[in-house]
Amino acid sequence: MADETIADAWKDAEKLLTKGKTNGALELLRKVDPDGKEATTLRIAGQAIHMQAGKSNSNSEYRKAAKLLRDAVKMNPRDKQSNALYNQLLNEMQDKRISETVIPRLFNDGTPTPAGLFAVVAALLLVLAAVQFAQADDKFEDGEAVMRVTWTDDSGVFHDEKVTIALHRAEAPLHVENFMLLAEDGKYDNVIFHRVIGDNEQTPDFDPFMIQGGDFEYNSGSGGYAAKWYGYCNGKTTNQEGVEYTRETCQINQWTVPGEHTNGLRHGVGSLAAAHAGLNTDGSQFYIVPTGSDPCWLDGDQVQVGGGSCTEDKNKDCSSQSCHTVYGTVTDGQEHIDAIATVATQSDKPNNAVTIVSIEITEDGIIDGSPWYQFW
Template identity: 45%
Template sequence: MADEKLRDAWTKSEKVLGKGNADEALKILREIDPDGEKATTLRIAGEATWAIAAKGTSKSEYRRAASLLRDAVKKDPRDKKANNSYNSILNEMQDKGIKETTMPRLVNDGTPTLAGIVALCTSIIIALMLIKLASESSSDLATEATLELSWTNADGSQSTGVVVVELYAEDAPIHVENFGILAEEGNYDGTVFHRIISNFMMQGGDFTRGDGSGGYAGKFFGYCDGQEADSAGDCPMSSYTVPDEADNGRSHAPYSLSMAKTNNPHTGGSQFFIVDPDAVGQDGSPGTPHLDGVHTVFGEVTSGFEHIDIITALCDNQNCQNDKTPQDVVLESVTTNLDDDSWWKFW
């Protein structure tokens, strides 16, 4: 019975993938084989992730797809479909100048490679030199986040979609750390986008009140309601805010991810917004340039643009009251590339 359910799920996921709905295919696979125990699950997941990568510009999506297909081949080396897909994506990645991994492969089917031996020796030396520094530094920051959304379309039908965001860990490290903490603790899960303004932006992240009046930073960053504070003991958790990093050279281009706050500096907490793809500044430039240097841009959408397009258009033609959609646009979950609890969170 279990095998029959698996086969049915695989068939269904391949059908929806063939119709261009890679997100739905991945959802089916997660439900039937959340640990990725079967080679066929990994193969279809890899092909679905590949389809998502081909629509966007994220190199990491290609690497995730290749990794899933490589694992599928390892689980079942005689699976011709997995082998063909793996070889095909490697060829495509080579054509696009995308390396399969960001580090040299140390072994190839159990045999050390020359590049691997050199890399291993170099890594050991560097690791020994950096142990002290590593012990003193904060944990690595996320460089990518995955947002699962659900919403009601204008015709009343229900939709879901996955949006991938690149996080600017180098340009806005405090904001990225804050976003990662809130995501890891599940604070964003099930929240709503309470403010959607046509040709401007969609805003969410208020995990305490859901109306734009609540939320707070994931930890104490030295600011309490926008004012510097000496210690967390001087500030209630609900007043934790994030210091501005608005002068980081990043602009509010369409699909940018930015921190929401009051008119006062250093008052960002948990709320964020994504710039409407149709937003245009007073000078005719795309995006919302009047927010540059005021709000901190800490990421940008790299995949799932079509979902943002649909959601931001829900309030076109004055279809919303008080900048709120008739039915909630829900942020079902947020995960980052530092969260490795489940196999499917890598794609």
Template identity: 30%
Template sequence: MQFTKFIAPLCVAAGLFASAFAAGAAEPENTLILELKDGEVQIALRPGLAPKHVEQIKKLARAGEYDNVAFHRVIDGFMAQTGDVQFGDMEDGYVAARAGTGGSDLPNVPAEFSDVPFERGTVGMARAQDPNSANSQFFIMFAEGPFLNGQYTVVGQVESGMEHVDNIKKGDQANNGSVDNPDRIVSAKIAADQ
């Protein structure tokens, strides 16, 4: 009798745990939490797709490098780009004219392209023309972007808070999405560290 009372709740808990992973939920070690002006955004990082890029993002988040970094390029109907820890920190060293041209003190990461499509909420790594030039910058898709498929590394997917991403201040379409007085990442953390 006691055994049955213990096993039933355990089976229910295991079922909930399994269904969370089946639905794409990430474990805390691979959940990036961005605090934006309007609330929290949870991103399921995908180490199975891009282990080196995910490791780089986690190192930078854990070091506080993404805190106060601007969304320097935001194109309505396309994506919001951030992560320039060199020139984008709005409290320490922000250079509006150079935001989007920097990286971090860590080395660039070689491309980890996959067949995962760029859809609404997909998080990808920004890079220069060289496919192996991704460093710290990333972008969050507002909508589908099939022209990016196989050309940029997918590192994650927004699990919750996409409405806060939608509210990020948009940039000037005529100026490649450059944003005057941009919104920022208030803070970035890995869920396992909370």
């Protein structure tokens, strides 16, 4: 039976949940039961993360909540609250088409599932091949962002649409982290796409090219900076005297992200890439490639040879030639990017504002290898 201190903490945590203070409740639970040994701790923690998942719509959050509640039920099968919350969550996940685990469950209460029986056979075939991947980087996978954009087209029709973007964190960990931090801090909220070189009569020579935004300072293309210190001050690691820059000696509006253009990702339709003013000067600005555009000369290993075509050049000098980091791909809503690329512009700036209302991070792309009790 739990001691009085833990019991009081449970009551306080439940009060915090009624006020929507999920993080406060989780911190309290971690202090009194850091190893998650009590079923009630797991139930309340699962409820808190379920509430967070409802706001973030994150698949991983839903799965964490499900695991906590499942373990709570196993510890105390007679707890009606745990059973009710667990069943409610499973129904919600089913409606959202979210599996309870990323990998199908192989055993259910000790009994092999059909997936489990199949896995036994498959494992025998894969065991030798698995050795080849022993050194593979399993820290990151694709994250996901949902961008809400509004604009009025040339016919006067107002649009309010969402674009889903896969964020390739394994290939571009610094850029994806920077993008996520800026988005979560609200830096992109109500920022415009200040530069559109697309499919319209004002840009006949670049039909189409890209749409660019992310300047949360000036909305003009002259501002924006990295979300945290990555060791580069406007593309440099040292000053003119050769003294290494630090976060204290570099003004925050000069913080930049080093290029990750050698990650193997190339520009294509729907590519999300970092805009910059030179090598290692990537900040907050980005661009997205519309359908019909193939800016291959912006890749880190390709150079233009004429007529818009490119050839591979592994020795491309990125200090004097354009090398841009691709770190995302549109997975849903490319038609909206294409529509934005058709709006009328003056000096590449849309006549009617194209506004990023918000960017919501729905998957962080971090593979959670933590023990079960660290989920919460």
